[in-house]
Amino acid sequence: MRELKILAVVVALTLVTYWGVEPFAHSQMHPKVAPADFEFKDLTAQTEAVEALKGDVANGQILVTSNCTACHSIESQGFPKVMDNASSAAAYGVTPPDLGTAGKIYNDRYLAAFIQDPATASQTSHKFVDGKVHPMPSYNWMQPQEIADMIAYLKSIAPAEMTNKEVYSDSCQRCHGIKYGDMLNGTMASFTPNDDIKKYMGKLPPDLSQMIRSRGHHYLETFINAPQKHLEGTAMPRVGLNEEAQAQVIAYLEEVGDSKKDERNELGPKFLIYLVIFAIFAWLWKSSKWREVH
Ligand code: HEC
Ligand code: HEC
Numbered sequence: 095m096r097e098l099k100i101l102a103v104v105v106a107l108t109l110v111t112y113w114g115v116e117p118f119a120h121s122q123m124h125p126k127v128a129p130a131d132f133e134f135k136d137l138t139a140q141t142e143a144v145e146a147l148k149g150d151v152a153n154g155q156i157l158v159t160s161n162c163t164a165c166h167s168i169e170s171q172g173f174p175k176v177m178d179n180a181s182s183a184a185a186y187g188v189t190p191p192d193l194g195t196a197g198k199i200y201n202d203r204y205l206a207a208f209i210q211d212p213a214t215a216s217q218t219s220h221k222f223v224d225g226k227v228h229p230m231p232s233y234n235w236m237q238p239q240e241i242a243d244m245i246a247y248l249k250s251i252a253p254a255e256m257t258n259k260e261v262y263s264d265s266c267q268r269c270h271g272i273k274y275g276d277m278l279n280g281t282m283a284s285f286t287p288n289d290d291i292k293k294y295m296g297k298l299p300p301d302l303s304q305m306i307r308s309r310g311h312h313y314l315e316t317f318i319n320a321p322q323k324h325l326e327g328t329a330m331p332r333v334g335l336n337e338e339a340q341a342q343v344i345a346y347l348e349e350v351g352d353s354k355k356d357e358r359n360e361l362g363p364k365f366l367i368y369l370v371i372f373a374i375f376a377w378l379w380k381s382s383k384w385r386e387v388h
Contacts, residue, residue: 126311130319132337137207137215143238144206149246150239157244161233162193170194171251173310180286186229187294189269189285195256195264197249204334205248206241216331218323221296258346261339266302269295269330274303274350295329306344306351314344382384 135240147377159173162282165182167175169192176182179189194206208215222228233241268285275282284291284299305314316323318340321330335343348355 103131127316127323130316130337132201132319132340133199134203134334136208140210141203141206142215142247145203147239149242149249150242151243151246151250153240154243154245154247154250155330157236157240158193158247161278162244165190165230166193168193168251170253173309180287180290183286183290183294187286188229188291190230191264191268193248195252195260196246197247197252197258198254199252199261199265199336199337199339200334202245204332205245207336209241209244210236215334217320218329218331220327221329234239253260255325258342258349261335261342262346265333265335265339265343269299270302272302272347272350297329299330302347302351304351311344314347315340318343 105168158168159171162168163173163175165186167173167190169175171194175362177185182189200208204215210231211232211234213219213232218228259275266272267282268292271284272282286294289297309317318333318335320332321328322332
């Protein structure tokens with residue numbers, strides 16, 4: 095009888111912890127935020143006119159190569175970097191990304207909105223006040239047809255497939271290093287030198303090697319798509335990736351930061367089976383011993 099009472103107390107305490115304390119702690123440590131919005135609904139008004147049009151690739155090529163390649167490289171189309179990373183960082187605060195893959199990794203609506211007004215689209219307007227302006231000019235003086243043409247061109251040159259690492263490089267590496275990506279702090283260091291990016295962002299963007307462990311999947315899924323939801327006023331821009339590209343970035347963070355995850359997951363069920371078999375033997379052994387005693 096006494097044993098049963100002890101069991102009841104243990105069960106009651108466990109249930110209180112599981113349904114009472116744990117969810118409370120979780121809600122404090124991970125406040126609930128809306129799920130990722132891959133339709134970028136807040137940008138609908140700016141992009142309606144562009145979305146209604148069909149882009150012309152040939153005209154888009156002329157527009158992109160006469161406007162954008164002043165700052166951005168498009169290596170795959172024979173437009174190398176205008177300056178090395180350090181000089182472009184000194185000029186713009188951050189090394190502008192190569193545009194060869196923009197048509198593949200960014201959401202179409204986001205891209206249309208970003209070209210017209212980078213600060214609004216990336217939700218960083220709060221940083222560009224008191225005479226400070228976003229280093230990329232707004233192309234809101236262009237006709238919607240011209241924006242549609244540029245997007246059509248960027249899509250036409252984008253590769254059909256990209257590795258997770260490539261998506262990461264093109265969307266995050268201008269600001270973030272991920273030193274475990276190569277264990278040498280060499281090629282996976284941030285493209286922008288630390289001092290410059292710190293000046294541009296107000297703080298050094300953290301190395302992302304262990305982010306998958308310290309923040310977890312769920313946090314990253316909502317954070318990358320809208321950093322302001324988690325860190326109000328943060329300098330990190332919304333990066334505007336589409337769902338597929340974002341999944342690839344998170345997969346890359348996992349490859350680098352938690353490469354043993356599959357092994358671990360595989361081990362779990364095996365360990366449970368072992369415990370069950372062990373428990374059966376323990377019980378059999380116990381009952382044989384008691385039989386001898388009585
Ligand atoms: C004066 C230099 C300059 C010009 C010209 C320029 N950009 Fe940019 N662009 C930048 C810089 C700098 C960034 C990075 C800004 C940041 O990360 O805060 C950037 C970022 C981008 C991004 C990444 C957006 C994101 O959310 O990650 C895209 C896409 C882009 N530019 C497209 C274009 C296109 C298309 C054109 C031509 C119509 C263009 N840019 C012209 C400097 C420029
Ligand atoms: C234009 C620069 C820039 C780009 C591009 C950028 N980040 Fe950031 N990121 C920052 C800055 C600055 C911070 C620090 C934010 C803070 O503490 O307020 C940050 C913080 C973070 C954090 C930590 C958030 C936390 O809870 O502390 C994660 C995770 C992250 N970035 C992931 C990414 C990923 C993934 C990408 C690419 C899809 C990316 N970032 C692209 C500038 C950038």
